[in-house]
Amino acid sequence: MRALQVSQLLPDHGGAALADLPVPEPEAGEVRVRVRAAAVNFPDLLMTRGAYQLKPDLPFVSGLEFAGEVDAVGEGVSGWRVGDAVVGGNRFGAMAEYCVAPAKSLRRKPERLNWDEAAAYPVAYLTAYVALVRCARVEAGEWVLVHGAAGGVGLATVDLAKALGARVIAAAGSEAKRAAIAGLYAPDALIAADPGFRATVKALTGGAGADVVFDPVGGDVFDESTRCIAFGGRLLVVGFASGRIPEVSVNMPLIKGFSVVGVRAGEYGRRFPERGAENVAAIDALAAEGRIRPHVYAALDLADWREAFAMIERREVVGKLVLRP
Numbered sequence: 001m002r003a004l005q006v007s008q009l010l011p012d013h014g015g016a017a018l019a020d021l022p023v024p025e026p027e028a029g030e031v032r033v034r035v036r037a038a039a040v041n042f043p044d045l046l047m048t049r050g051a052y053q054l055k056p057d058l059p060f061v062s063g064l065e066f067a068g069e070v071d072a073v074g075e076g077v078s079g080w081r082v083g084d085a086v087v088g089g090n091r092f093g094a095m096a097e098y099c100v101a102p103a104k105s106l107r108r109k110p111e112r113l114n115w116d117e118a119a120a121y122p123v124a125y126l127t128a129y130v131a132l133v134r135c136a137r138v139e140a141g142e143w144v145l146v147h148g149a150a151g152g153v154g155l156a157t158v159d160l161a162k163a164l165g166a167r168v169i170a171a172a173g174s175e176a177k178r179a180a181i182a183g184l185y186a187p188d189a190l191i192a193a194d195p196g197f198r199a200t201v202k203a204l205t206g207g208a209g210a211d212v213v214f215d216p217v218g219g220d221v222f223d224e225s226t227r228c229i230a231f232g233g234r235l236l237v238v239g240f241a242s243g244r245i246p247e248v249s250v251n252m253p254l255i256k257g258f259s260v261v262g263v264r265a266g267e268y269g270r271r272f273p274e275r276g277a278e279n280v281a282a283i284d285a286l287a288a289e290g291r292i293r294p295h296v297y298a299a300l301d302l303a304d305w306r307e308a309f310a311m312i313e314r315r316e317v318v319g320k321l322v323l324r325p
Helices: 042-047 115-120 122-135 152-163 175-185 197-204 219-225 251-256 265-271 273-288 302-313
Strands: 002-006 016-020 030-040 065-073 085-089 098-102 106-108 143-146 167-172 189-192 210-215 229-237 259-262 296-301 320-324
Touching: 002 302, 016 302, 030 085, 030 115, 030 302, 042 302, 065 098, 065 115, 085 115, 085 122, 106 273, 115 296, 115 320, 122 152, 122 210, 122 229, 122 265, 122 273, 143 152, 152 167, 152 175, 152 273, 167 175, 167 197, 175 189, 189 197, 197 219, 210 219, 219 229, 229 251, 265 273, 296 302, 302 320
Parallel strands: 143 167, 143 210, 167 189, 210 229, 229 259, 296 320
Antiparallel strands: 002 016, 030 065, 030 098, 030 320, 065 085, 085 106
């Protein structure tokens, strides 16, 4: 089978290459999936050079999330049959014609989603759901400021926040990206992610500020967000794409009455398994009902993986990118 294999940890993905590997056999409790689409996530790029917290033994096959059809089931597996359409996430292995995953990690593909959309939505929308529903407890009519709104998780958050009845301010770095977001999800406002955005947010919200701020950027964006968040607001810390981990003087949340909340969707599910299952069921139901609409920027053949990685690195992707093995 074709697979994107990492045999060495090198800069510029120098240790990654297409390889012809044996088709893996499922062990007890596992399912083999014929992969139809695998999403490209930034951690996939980091793992090729050993710069991510997860460091699989070499060699390994890249790819965190996928959609496809059940091809074989291991001993003791019930509930899955050959031909079932599934989506799943694994720690690695998705960027191949076949991958093996624990049976319990799979779920049924929502019929409304095609293969590309199904591969692209699980991680992004789960993060958005945990952030908005579990951590922020967002209510209809509240103002939600989404930074990094053109990214995979940011765009999913814009979509989900609209589905939940919030009023959304989407912040993105270029006019082209803002135009794309407007065409996809029609947020209530689109703003440039430039210094001074706090004045714009204050004006849009009638001076009160944003009730919820979704921040995967950190750095200066976080600092300025503390100055345009509403009293009683929730500032969601999702990541630090800017490269700087910010700090906040605790007198600011004291005086302004806001909370700073860390968002780790996967860890949330591990610590609270029942709620984690509810989270997954909730986003699957939203997808099945057509209330959320994952956006795939482009779908490339697995042989074009270098171009896909480069598109991520150039920050030109709006939403998610997928590879078709």
